[in-house]
Amino acid sequence: SPHIWPSPKLDALESARFDQFGFNAGIMPGFIQPCDSFLFADDTGRSNAADWIRTAYHDMATHSTTDGTGGLDASIRLDAEMDRPENAGDGFRNTFIIVSGVTNRYLGIADALALAAVVAIENCGGPEIAYRGGRIDAIEANTPGVPEPQQDLRSHIASFARQGCTQTEMISLVACGRVSLHSFGGVQHDPFPNIVDELNDPENTDDIAHFDTTFVHFDNNVATEYISGTTQNPLVVGFNDTTNSDKRIFGNDGNATMRSFADSPSLFTSTCAELFARMIDTVPSGVQLTDVITPLPVKPDNVELTMVNDTIRLSGQVRLWNTDQASAGTVGVLWDDHLGGQGNTTFAFAGTASSIGGKYNSVWYGFNAITPFGFIGLDAAAGIERFRFVVNGKLEDREGVGFEVQDAYMFSLTSCLYSLNGGEDPLRLDVAVRNDVNPTRIYAESLVFDGFGRPTIAETDIPRPDQPVAINAAYSLWSLNASAIDLGDVTIGAEIDGKRYSTVQRRSVLLFPSCDGGISGPTQPGQGLEL
């Protein structure tokens, strides 16, 4: 069952996994639409989708069930691992150019790589795959051990056993990889001149010999073509029998497994769904994965509070999963405030979205009656405790629990830039803190990529003011003077009663208004600002 919102990491993983196309979608799925898209150079015959799946497999294939090392941890992004002969070709480097670009504080590189494989498979005709987050990005290469085509059957059986696969699972996973990947991909001449000759085909400038005749679509043709003897899979009927590893693997049980796949597309599909999920969940021992991420039926997103004089601006959107605009009807919200009062408004339609090869559609609404990117103005003293949605006359409040909102602290629109060039501390970050809460700490959070390319958060404490500086009847001001270069784009974190919170919206400090425009300093917040 779905997790409870708000849960920043799970909320972000859910978005990355399910908001694939349309409103609020991530950018990664766009790189595999259509499925034969290939971003790099003018190579034809290759696809990002195949590279992502192969990269996920090669990263995982170092796993040892004996000592618990290796697994899907993005160690293959490190040169010491990527440059090994067992990782021949440029598909791995290409993969991380896209995958590393979609990471954030909640979605690490290994989780993004696993997700890339999932997104590729399920948007190119393959099954929906259970996805979990929580992988840890490696900072060292793992022990070598990816199977290579010139190795004999015995070493392949041993290699897959080390990865945690029986012989039947070995046949199946290779077929799934060929189905998906040999359906999606093939063998290139350049890294594998002993397997594939130059093809001299202008439609196939990378000289790819494909694994089956439907190379960018997931189906069981790899099995039907293999059983009927029409396969052109270069690892079955290649001119060099030493590298015909698929032939040895598929034939290992007298073709029983391949025949069962040729006879039953649904068996093939369900087997691949299970084995792909196991492949991406194979992680070094000690790594704790989340539950399978499932879509929230009603999901608030980008929920942000901003202080402007006596008013709290509440902005955000809500996603209604697996429905359309007509069925959603009128969508609105009720909220409870701190004074026992209630408010309500209807929402403006924001857009539609789709996921998993069009299997699911969703519809988005913004927290404002007129414009999807507007806001709801709340009286600062009343604040907000929780909201409940109303969809087509039906209350969506998670059986009375509602959706809890914290208004203990928030970004203040009085934040400003003194001057881009002058002074050591050219900006002021203002945070409004509710008078009846006592935070242990408030801090600016900057997203930084460490020396290993891992997304991490650097915290800069915002000093507690010596004397309270009132913003309005209910809130006081905490301010940080800092340099834009030190902070970058920020969210704001707080530690309150032993719990950590973070705001959602990353603010670009360079877009703050000038402090000279009517605001003379931190002691006079709000001057000159229009609601």
Ligand code: HEM
């Ligand atoms: C004994 C096991 C395996 C061997 C010897 C093997 C070998 C190969 C070789 C030589 C290529 C061509 C790469 C290139 O030309 O750049 C390839 C491609 C590929 N492999 Fe494997 N593989 C094995 C298992 C797997 C498994 C288990 C999966 C996934 C579950 C997989 C997924 C892929 C994909 C998707 C491609 C296509 C890449 C592209 O077209 O860009 N392979 N494999």
